[in-house]
Amino acid sequence: MVAWEAANPPQQTLRDRKKADVRSTILVSAEKLFRGRGYSATSMADIAYAAKISRKTLFNYVASKESIILALIDRVIGAHMPGWLESDIPVHHDSRDIHTANWKARLDEIAQHRWLLTLAAEHTSFFMGGSTRYASDTYQINREARVRRIAAVQAEGKIRSDISPEEISGYYDALRDLTIRNWLLTPGSSRKELHRMFENAMELLERGLTRLTAPGIAARDSPGTRQRLP
Secondary structure: OOHHHOOOOOOOOHHHHHHHHHHHHHHHHHHHHHHHOOOOOOOHHHHHHHHOOOHHHHHHHOOOHHHHHHHHHHHHHHHOOOOOOOOOOOOOOOHHHHOOOOHHHHHHHHHHOHHHHHHHHHHOOHHHOOOOHHHHHHHHHHHHHHHHHHHHHHHOOOEOOOOOHHHHHHHHHHHHHHHHHHHHOOOOOOHHHHHHHHHHHHHHHHHHHEOOOOOOOHHHHOOOOOOOOO
16 A cells, blocks of 8 residues: 555554654655755765764665665655546547646656756666556556556547557656756756746657648648647
């Protein structure tokens, strides 16, 4: 059961609270060091010293600096729940329903955490198949909602149905992650540039899935009349 689904979470014992406090202290100390000294210049010994615990205790909680970055990301994702969960109901009833309707707000929230996500892109496997607890839960829930949304639009005849909703969702995931990672690793790129890169990636995907003969689609996708994403 994920945190945002627990209507009546079990009461923590004193031992559990103490462990949670130590873990929180480790994450806070590590983030301060990463921001101040830089990721590469910070050692696990530095983190243990800053958290006022032994190295042995530190390794009982985290295995590496990479695991700390992933834990920090997990904390960010958890803080945005359930707001980052997608609906399975189509909004546009066309190829734009491949992605979440509030994609602009989602990208802005991602941009707010650029420092942390850039560390993840540079030093972890997060964008290459690595995961965290909340990331895994969110990915699965949103993928299932997206698959149902795509299937509904396919049933309306608005996008190609010769590709399974699961495969289309997979294309979306790959393009989204690649786009965000490329933006993170491009020094000086702005939030506006992130929006532009995402729009271009989604337009490419949408064009490949649009059934041009479907009612209401041909005019929208004709050269010179293609509407931008909402």
